[in-house]
Amino acid sequence: MKTVLKNAKLYLDGRFVEGDLAIADGRITAVGGSLAAGESDRVVDLSGRYVVPGLVDVHVHLREPGFSSKETIATGTAAAAHGGYTTVCPMPNLSPAPDTVEHLGEELALIRRDARVKVLPYGCITVGQKGEGELVDFAALAPDVVGFSDDGRGVQGEELMREAMRRAAKVGKAIVAHCEVNELLRGGYIHDGVYCREHGHKGICSESEWQQVERDIKLAQETGCQYHVCHVSTKESVELIRRAKAAGLPVSGETAPHYLVLCDEDLQEDGRFKMNPPLRSREDRQALRAAVADGTIEVIATDHAPHTAEQKSRGLAGSAMGIVGLETAFPILYTYLVKQELLTLEQVIERMSIAPRRIFSLGGGLAVGEPADVAVLDLDTEYEIDPESFLSKGHSTPFAGWRVQGRVLWTLVDGRTAWAAEEIERQLR
Incomplete structure (x- = not known):
């Protein structure tokens, strides 16, 4: 019919x-x-x-296998469908982490059984998704993954990332990087800004993100690897990506709705406002908006990261990092960016559907066949x-109400x- x-x-x-x-x-x-x-x-x-062509989210956490109290393939993809997404790419912070064909097979079996939308997983960069140590077998994993990431951890060693990029380039897959220098974190959990200092919290400096972006762009230029920066939150990262793109390097980046709509001035003493990277300054938010508008940041992803209610009930200091986003992304962007004439509807669809399809070679679109x-x-x-x-198990969002x-x-x-x-x-x- x-x-x-x-x-x-x-x-x-x-x-x-x-x-x-x-x-x-x-x-x-x-x-x-x-x-x-x-x-x-x-x-x-x-x-x-x-x-519109179904939305594509290249950065979600579906929590299965290993953490089904937070989310499952079934509930996460139901939430995705509810939000207009037809393809999602889950990150590898799972148990077991998809660092071998066998471990990836456990995730793929759940996807085949329970997914309501198309689910294209990432493989780990390092064994155990540790951000250090031994690299995975890129060639063995490549046929069944959309790219390679250690999201949740930055790859710490320069030589390790250089070799990862060489191997990823050889198999024609992207490195999708969570950029974070561990030694600069110093126990921080919100942006190192005015709110942090006035309320006695520990801050995460912007350098912890952009220093690794800077390193990785140089390595991408050296190796020819396709390189995609996860959840960009700082103005310095934006400028680094802008320069890389102007130089013709195979570099792209994503940000999330919460970084485009909120900043650290909006923080409350509530776990609903805690995510990694944290909400940055008003100046960072403005730079991200400009970057999305001019195409420097080509992708808007959600970093949908569900946790249990108890894990998000411990305030800014004690709550788990991460918020949900699949079911709020489009209405938030439409209401607070398109309706405010900061972006056009066409730009939002480009960043949420067309660009991720192009960057990750996913095909699709409103065309015959x-x-x-x-x-x-x-x-x-x-x-x-x-x-x-x-429909997600996770209910923690700063946009409630x-x-x-x-x-x-x-x-x-x-x-x-x-x-x-x-x-x-x-x-x-």
């Missing part, structure tokens, strides 16, 4: 155009213009809603963010419904 999405605004070639889209056998069969529907076809009237990985967006509905409505506009109505993966609002469900019955 063919499904025809009628009266939509379709994201085609960087802009929205009015038209219809048809899906059959899991793929897009026609796009644009007014499409005829047969008697046996299923027709869904979208009444002018926006249709492509998999029908599609999100339908309602930009008019206003509501309050309520963590109790999340915020008023937002824009929601995901329908998420399709290979033409199948991964999540749908009641309004769409009624038409599908």
